[in-house]
Amino acid sequence: MSKLALVTGASSGIGRAFAQRLAADGHDLVIVGRRKERLDELAASLSDVDVRPMAVDLATDEGVDAVAEVCATEPLTMLVNNAGVAHYMPLAELPADKARELTHVKVVAPTMLTRAAVPGMQARGEGTIINVSGMIAFSGPAPHSQMPRRAVYAGSLAFLVAMSQTLHAELEGTGVRVQALCPGVVATEFHERQGLDLSAVPRMSSEDVVTASLRGLELGEVVCAPSVEDAGLLDAVFQADLAAFGAQSPQLATRYQG
Numbered sequence: 357m358s359k360l361a362l363v364t365g366a367s368s369g370i371g372r373a374f375a376q377r378l379a380a381d382g383h384d385l386v387i388v389g390r391r392k393e394r395l396d397e398l399a400a401s402l403s404d405v406d407v408r409p410m411a412v413d414l415a416t417d418e419g420v421d422a423v424a425e426v427c428a429t430e431p432l433t434m435l436v437n438n439a440g441v442a443h444y445m446p447l448a449e450l451p452a453d454k455a456r457e458l459t460h461v462k463v464v465a466p467t468m469l470t471r472a473a474v475p476g477m478q479a480r481g482e483g484t485i486i487n488v489s490g491m492i493a494f495s496g497p498a499p500h501s502q503m504p505r506r507a508v509y510a511g512s513l514a515f516l517v518a519m520s521q522t523l524h525a526e527l528e529g530t531g532v533r534v535q536a537l538c539p540g541v542v543a544t545e546f547h548e549r550q551g552l553d554l555s556a557v558p559r560m561s562s563e564d565v566v567t568a569s570l571r572g573l574e575l576g577e578v579v580c581a582p583s584v585e586d587a588g589l590l591d592a593v594f595q596a597d598l599a600a601f602g603a604q605s606p607q608l609a610t611r612y613q614g
């Protein structure tokens with residue numbers, strides 16, 4: 357049976373590696389990004405499968421709607437919400453257009469594309485949604501000295517983790533799988549494009565990130581962290597989340613009284 361995957365942000369880095377791996381595994385592809393020449397070049401290099409480039413800006417409603425239309429009408433077996441920008445900056449200094457672009461690409465686009473793809477996947481009884489988040493999703497409690505200022509980026513990644521976990525539970529028993537993929541630092545153009553040189557930092561390859569994601573699906577992981585050796589650390593985070601969530605009561609907590 358033919359397999360069709362849609363990968364956003366396929367013009368470089370992790371998305372490009374996903375497209376190459378999925379093509380090698382026999383998937384026809386829809387590849388999305390703004391740099392048309394990069395998409396065309398990738399399509400030309402993947403001659404064994406059908407590849408449709410879509411040069412689209414996911415920071416715009418029109419761009420998201422055009423890709424959502426494909427997600428809703430084509431029999432996707434896999435959707436990889438990978439496109440992203442970081443715009444590390446103190447929130448108060450983050451220009452409005454960059455804040456809007458970041459949240460549109462990392463929050464609005466994955467939401468709308470997933471929303472469009474899921475009903476068809478449910479009807480067909482199979483499908484996979486991969487939302488590319490990152491370990492920075494878990495960095496909220498880190499002090500300023502440890503991390504660059506990145507409140508909106510961190511928030512967008514945390515959104516993808518929570519949405520993926522909740523959607524996984526919503527879709528239990530439907531045959532549709534959901535994964536939040538949380539790489540650490542990866543050797544791509546991501547940081548250079550915002551003027552950061554991380555070449556001295558040890559970085560994982562995009563290919564290893566994709567290997568972990570696909571193996572993580574086989575392992576049934578909802579949150580896949582390619583660079584974390586002890587998966588129990590993540591399980592402990594989620595158990596602690598659930599313990600705090602389950603500890604709520606309508607009574608005002610004692611420390612807030614008087």
Ligand SMILES: NC(=O)c1ccc[n+]([C@@H]2O[C@H](COP(=O)([O-])OP(=O)(O)OC[C@H]3O[C@@H](n4cnc5c(N)ncnc54)[C@H](OP(=O)(O)O)[C@@H]3O)[C@@H](O)[C@H]2O)c1
Pocket residue numbers: 364365366367368369370371388389390391392394412413414415416438439440441461488489490491538539540541542543544545546547549
């Ligand atoms: N690199 C890391 O260390 C790292 C770590 C954790 C998570 N991540 C996540 O991994 C994902 C992929 O990043 P990467 O590291 O592979 O970086 P990358 O090489 O810069 O790739 C980013 C991709 O997103 C696409 N994109 C950006 N803005 C877009 C827009 N407005 N519309 C459509 N496509 C857009 C880019 O394509 P065009 O420029 O052609 O539009 C490009 O294909 C990101 O979502 C990022 O948050 C990266």
